[in-house]
Amino acid sequence: MHSLCVKVPKKDAEKTRRYLAKLGVLADMKIKKYGEYVLIPVKERIDGFELCEDDFEEKKRGKKIGSFDIVGDIAILKYKEGVDYISLAEGLIREHKNIKKVAVDYGVSGFERIRNLRLIIGEGFETIHKEFGIRLKVDISRVYFSPRLATERWRILEKVKDGEIIFDMFSGCGPFSILIAKYRRVKIFACDINPHAIYYLIENIKMNKVKGIIPLLGDARAMATSIRADRIIMNLPHSSFNFLDSALKAANKGAYIHYYEILPRENEKEIEIVELAENLGYKIEILEKRRVHPYSPSKDMFSFLIHLI
DSSP states (O other): OEEEEEEEEGGGHHHHHHHHHHHTOBOSBOOEEETTEEEEEBSSOOTTSEEEEEEOOBOOOSSOOOOEEEETTEEEEEOOTTOOHHHHHHHHHHHOTTOOEEEEEEEEETTTTEEEEEEEESSOSEEEEEETTEEEEEETTTSOOOGGGHHHHHHHHHHOOTTOEEEETTOTTSHHHHHHHHHSOOEEEEEESOHHHHHHHHHHHHHHTOOSEEEEESOHHHHHTTOOEEEEEEOOTTTGGGGHHHHHHHEEEEEEEEEEEEEESSOOHHHHHHHHHHHTTOOEEEEEEEEEEEOSSSEEEEEEEEEEO
């Protein structure tokens, strides 16, 4: 079967396979050798890797597990009607030694983006997730967290310079803020309206021994009136546009806004963003528009890098 794949040197193959498994993007096909390299089949494009295409042999399994996320030691399966989740959960536990719990996700709801979860195996939804040298404690039934944005978080970190003032408008348990504070000397206003998110953010600040993060419990619009930032992170992809005016007010001249939104695959959202800014009296330029990852058969998550001129 033909598939997109990640091409890595043999010495990095197992480390890369484990990382791609955590992201939940491994295709259900056998890995193959290619000279001094290994080809790992994946379901979607992954930033930061050399990609190619090739033919692969399908894995022989009685039941297909399909796509799933791994947060810490918890595997999260998307709900589909008629699926034997107990058998799938037992299969995951057998195949992945790092998985201790398996949960079914019935969808995200509410302004706080909470997953509706049911545990199939294991007890409790609290776990510790590791990525890029940081540890994140989170209860996935109370705080939304996406392991699929790990590469995106690193991408933003690489743009940040020491001394910046950053406004993380929808911080959750702090994956963006903790990572940036770990590797840069910055001041970060990390805001969330969910009190459980702020609780875990504070726990993660202590656990990672990072400095410069100021946790803020409340609505990002209200917080934006008293903050002036050089860089703003807007990771609320279903509602970001409703907060863009507040982000612009909080942005210093020359600031950068990392804006995320779920959009149809073909869209001209950048025109709408520029028009909104101009109507509010701001001059901006869109430096970058990128597809981050698929969301549904017709929609993707997009990232826009907005620069205030």
